[in-house]
Amino acid sequence: QKEVEQDPGPLSVPEGAIVSLNCTYSNSAFQYFMWYRQYSRKGPELLMYTYSSGNKEDGRFTAQVDKSSKYISLFIRDSQPSDSATYLCASPNYGGSQGNLIFGKGTKLSVKP
Amino acid sequence: DTGVSQNPRHKITKRGQNVTFRCDPISEHNRLYWYRQTLGQGPEFLTYFQNEAQLEKSRLLSDRFSAERPKGSFSTLEIQRTEQGDSAMYLCASSFLGGDGNTEAFFGQGTRLTVV
Numbered sequence: 001q002k003e004v005e006q007d008p009g010p011l012s013v014p015e016g017a018i019v020s021l022n023c024t025y026s027n028s029a030f031q032y033f034m035w036y037r038q039y040s041r042k043g044p045e046l047l048m049y050t051y052s053s054g055n056k057e058d059g060r061f062t063a064q065v066d067k068s069s070k071y072i073s074l075f076i077r078d079s080q081p082s083d084s085a086t087y088l089c090a091s092p093n094y095g096g097s098q099g100n101l102i103f104g105k106g107t108k109l110s111v112k113p
Numbered sequence: 114d115t116g117v118s119q120n121p122r123h124k125i126t127k128r129g130q131n132v133t134f135r136c137d138p139i140s141e142h143n144r145l146y147w148y149r150q151t152l153g154q155g156p157e158f159l160t161y162f163q164n165e166a167q168l169e170k171s172r173l174l175s176d177r178f179s180a181e182r183p184k185g186s187f188s189t190l191e192i193q194r195t196e197q198g199d200s201a202m203y204l205c206a207s208s209f210l211g212g213d214g215n216t217e218a219f220f221g222q223g224t225r226l227t228v229v
Contacts (some may be wrong), residue, residue, distance in 0.1 A: 103155030
């Protein structure tokens with residue numbers, strides 16, 4: 001079992017829909033969680049990071065962590081075609097540097113106009 | 114400074130040849146990481162530097178791979194005797210570790226390697 005699991009999709013939604021992207025993790029020592037967005041043939045860019053449980057909101061994006069169930073989510077409101085990309089969840093590897101990230105496989109999202 | 118820069122963007126090489134990639138991090142960043150990403154997978158950690166010291170290496174980094182950061186600025190990743198399984202996107206990221214802790218890691222655009 002990988003330490004960070006993510007459904008690769010693809011996920012296709014109409015413009016304006018609310019998108020829910022999810023990951024599970026197995027290592028209870030994980031404390032920080034990141035969501036990266038990666039456009040085709042580009043490097044990942046950090047969207048949001050959270051520490052501990054609860055919600056964090058940034059514009060149309062909300063990141064949610066439930067440590068009791070080891071479940072992390074990213075919600076996108078009023079989705080736009082420009083949101084079409086692969087979304088990667090990640091957490092720093094326990095015992096490694098904060099930059100040593102364990103990534104999920106990524107979920108490919110397509111927002112149709 | 115516009116971000117992490119990687120060169121070349123694309124590299125096609127014949128099996129058995131050596132290749133070298135370069136990464137120029139964001140100028141004030143003291144940490145530099147290398148990751149590898151294959152199709153349909155998330156990035157996988159290879160190694161990282163703090164300044165010029167290589168502090169951590171993944172088991173994915175075989176003896177054919179070597180990374181350097183000689184002056185604590187740019188870094189190179191060399192793959193010797195390339196194999197078809199080395200075909201992947203090689204990503205570099207940098208961050209700053211200071212008194213307040215670690216900042217987020219910024220990724221470059223990657224170098225896409227194809228071994229034929």
